[in-house]
Amino acid sequence: MKNEVTILVVDDEEMMRDLLTKILSREGYKIITAYDGVNALEVLGKEKVDIVISDMKMPNMNGFELLKNIKADYEGTSIIIMTAYGDTYTVKDALLLGADEYITKPFKSYEISLVVERAYWRLLSTENGNSQTAQ
Secondary structure (H helix, E strand, O other), X not given: OHHHOEEEEEOOOHHHHHHHHHHHHHOOOXXXXXXXXXXXXXXXXXXXXXXXXXXXXXXOOOHHHHHHHHHHHOOOOEEEEEEOOOOHHHHHHHHHOOOOEEEEOOOOHHHHHHHHHHHHHHHHHHHHHXXXXXX
């Protein structure tokens, strides 16, 4: 079922996009990348995305702005925020704005895998809950 889940990785650093693509593709997820928030919204307008993993600090549109746009226009999309700061206020603000998960850079590959796994299971339980209510 993971191969049916599309993850959009948003980061202005190409190395980080490549690293996350490598880690998450190995686990069977379909990965799309964007280099900033504006590009991410373009991708979201064209593709069905289940999970967005976004850096907080990016040019053109930061992670907070992207988070607000996704919450407003793409209901049901899970959002994982990455921050290099480890700042509790940044994390708290992101969670208050609707982020589902967060991870602090630098991280180990198993850490991002666990965070994505939690988002994946939350996504599945939401979908199952919706399909049971529809019956």
